[in-house]
Amino acid sequence: MGKLNKVSILAVIVFALVIVASRALFFTQNSNHSSISISSDGVATSSQSFGRGFSNTNPELLGKVADPNYKISFPKDHFSHDSFDIEWWYLTANLQDDEGNNYGLQWTLFRFRNPNIANDDATSDWNNEHIYMAHASVHSASKHWFSEKFARGNVGNAGVEKTPFKLFIDNWQWSSATAGLLPAKLSFNAKLISNTAKNSNGSHLNVQLNLSNTGSYVLQGQDGYSIKSANGKHASHYYSAPFIDIDGTFTISEELKAPDLKPNQNSNRSSNLSLNELDRQIAVKGNAWFDQEWTSQLFDKTTLGWDWLSLHLENGDKIMAFRMRLQGQPDYITGTYIKADGSTTTLMPSDIELNVIESTAVGNKKLPLDWQLNIESKGLEVSIKATKKDQWNPASIAYYEGTVAVSGTHKGKGFLELTGY
Numbered sequence: 001m002g003k004l005n006k007v008s009i010l011a012v013i014v015f016a017l018v019i020v021a022s023r024a025l026f027f028t029q030n031s032n033h034s035s036i037s038i039s040s041d042g043v044a045t046s047s048q049s050f051g052r053g054f055s056n057t058n059p060e061l062l063g064k065v066a067d068p069n070y071k072i073s074f075p076k077d078h079f080s081h082d083s084f085d086i087e088w089w090y091l092t093a094n095l096q097d098d099e100g101n102n103y104g105l106q107w108t109l110f111r112f113r114n115p116n117i118a119n120d121d122a123t124s125d126w127n128n129e130h131i132y133m134a135h136a137s138v139h140s141a142s143k144h145w146f147s148e149k150f151a152r153g154n155v156g157n158a159g160v161e162k163t164p165f166k167l168f169i170d171n172w173q174w175s176s177a178t179a180g181l182l183p184a185k186l187s188f189n190a191k192l193i194s195n196t197a198k199n200s201n202g203s204h205l206n207v208q209l210n211l212s213n214t215g216s217y218v219l220q221g222q223d224g225y226s227i228k229s230a231n232g233k234h235a236s237h238y239y240s241a242p243f244i245d246i247d248g249t250f251t252i253s254e255e256l257k258a259p260d261l262k263p264n265q266n267s268n269r270s271s272n273l274s275l276n277e278l279d280r281q282i283a284v285k286g287n288a289w290f291d292q293e294w295t296s297q298l299f300d301k302t303t304l305g306w307d308w309l310s311l312h313l314e315n316g317d318k319i320m321a322f323r324m325r326l327q328g329q330p331d332y333i334t335g336t337y338i339k340a341d342g343s344t345t346t347l348m349p350s351d352i353e354l355n356v357i358e359s360t361a362v363g364n365k366k367l368p369l370d371w372q373l374n375i376e377s378k379g380l381e382v383s384i385k386a387t388k389k390d391q392w393n394p395a396s397i398a399y400y401e402g403t404v405a406v407s408g409t410h411k412g413k414g415f416l417e418l419t420g421y
Helices: 006-025 267-273
Strands: 036-038 044-046 086-097 102-113 130-139 143-152 158-161 166-169 172-175 184-195 202-213 225-227 235-256 276-295 303-313 318-326 332-338 344-347 353-362 365-375 380-386 399-408 412-418
Touching: 086 235, 086 412, 102 166, 102 172, 102 276, 102 399, 130 158, 130 184, 130 202, 130 399, 143 158, 225 332, 235 303, 235 318, 276 303, 276 412, 303 365, 303 399, 318 365, 332 353, 365 412, 380 412
Parallel strands: none
Antiparallel strands: 036 044, 086 102, 086 276, 102 130, 130 143, 143 184, 158 166, 166 172, 172 184, 184 202, 202 235, 225 235, 235 276, 303 318, 303 412, 318 332, 332 344, 353 365, 365 380, 380 399, 399 412
8 A cells, every 4th residue: 555645635634633522522431430329319320420520620611501581592593502512413213114113213413512623723624622522322122223422513513504494414314304393304224233133144234214293392391491400400492393204214234244165165266255235224213302492501510411201192182200319419400291282381490300210231230221200280190111221322422322212191202311320
């Protein structure tokens, strides 16, 4: 091989710096060096914080904080809020194919602001504070496809565009024909990372989806100002689109390996036959939930992590429930009950009971995969259980994200997210 030219060398260096800066920016989470314990009075403690600690390490660098007087409006607030430290556009979907097989899907684009990484050259597009990260995950009963991407903002390969609206990082794209979020098309791909099915060599998945909004947007908390702690210091701007119908196609590319050739057979023939690829298409449809949230306050050093649920009930109602785990403070539990007609009830801590029934070993972790949720004012007492034990996303910032089943006074399905474990 010839020597790399100067342009190639520069490209490699820039890419390495993006990855290093991206990972240095994110809040610390190492499963081998953190632990969480709960005292008898319900206060969580940890040997290592989940948050990044902007407000503790250098308050001058903290981004804009959530404002209870801010009024969310659309389509303006579908766009990015660059003065805030962290923002995400987040989709989960409970899908089914024509044969009745179930799938859980997640796609998330994150924007992180880091004022430490701006370039000295103010005229350069690289002189911006933003890094993007994206996660894509799909579960079947036996397989898990997952991939993640990183990119620097404002240099053309990741970001948010207004008219028409688009979220993108490389070839992963959420695109609308209008300035609004929905209707939209979503396309991404993911690699097979685990497979418990026998006689299957699946390698990667291409996803093409159509999304349509069948109900109203929901402003979480107090008109979109979502408080996450009893002292009010942890808060975000947060809205949801819980009424999304979704349909599309999964294209599964599977590697078909030829049987091993005998030693006396020609080696060239062996290499030609060793690998072929077969594409198989699956039509899917179901319900999806979208969140957009932006904040500079959720990841300080007191943040241990959170547990989040989105539920689609069979009667058409929806529920969001959230437990924030904080250092030296009782867990803060809140949520929203959303009627099928779009009307909402904000659930304060006194209105909702969310308890762990049982934790389950997943790899080297004990994760709360079995919950009880009670909302007395709605006559709701339900059990919430993960439909698949191992739905762990082994990302640079690893976390649990997967489908759940709801039973009890109400039936349904949804998603569970667990961070900080």
